[in-house]
Amino acid sequence: MTATPLHTAPDHLVVTASTLEAGMAWVEQRLGVSMAPRIGGQHVRLGTHNALLSLGEGFYLEVIAIDPQAQTPDRPRWFGMDDLPADAAPRLAHWVARTSDITAAVAASPIAPGVIEPMQRGTLDWLITIAADGAPACAGVMPSLIQWLSAAHPASALPERGCRLQQLVLEHPAAQQLQVAWQSIGLADARIVLKQAKHASLRAVVSTPQGARILD
Structure with missing residues (x-):
């Protein structure tokens, strides 16, 4: 019996910041679009909170920071947030x-995206890969994988701001190995560009009502 081919698609961008306010202000300055009123919430299990901005159907931008009101978790926070300096820009x-079968996708990938962890925020439930040390794979260029268990995608509840991802440019010394990993999990999107480079980097080109803007 032939296995069903895996299909993985871009789900959201992650902007880390020392505080949620600083992260939201940075996004607003870069894109020229307000993130108010704040839409997001708390991740109690990992001691973080977030704010979201729509980038179109099924896709959004997340600003995330350590929640100063939350208890310190008994494990490393995700996205390498424990290593952020207090004054980190x-x-x-x-x-x-995102994938509809995170277990199969993790098993198929030659680059480990992390351990599958259950998460919950408000009415949302999902599974996501998080490394044991909290650091994103390949300096953030290898995506974390997510499987939404809730009926509605978070982007469906976000107000329209006229922003869309035009291109996500990713650079890494192991670009060839990353390309193989993406192919193994069925990740293909014309907006995602992967380049060979000496150092890892991420740059998003976002169309806005004011024209194309850059997040890096």
Whole structure:
């Protein structure tokens, strides 16, 4: 019996910041679009909170920071947030891709995207890969994988701001190995560009009502 081919698609961008306010202000300055009123919530299990911005159907931008009101978790936080200096500037640190079969996708990938963990925020439930040390794979260029268990995707509840991802440019010394990993999990999107480079980097080109803007 032939196995069903895996299909993985871009789900959201991750901007890390020392505080949620600083991250939201950075996104607003870069894109020229307000993130108010804040839409997001708390991740109690990992001691973080977030704010979201729509980038179109099934895709969004997440600003995430350590929640100063939350208890310190008994494990490393995700997205390498425990290693952020107190004065760390906001930056595009990572991206997440969704799949309908996260167990099969993790098993198929030659680059480990992390351990599958259950998460919950408000009415949302999902499974996501998180490395044991909290650091994103390949300096953030290899996406974390997510499987939404809730009926509605978070982007469906976000107000329209006229922003869309035009291109996500990713650079890494192991670009060939990353390409193989993406092919193994069925990740293909014309907006995602992977390049060979000496150092890892992420850069998103976002169309806005004011024209194309850059997040990096």
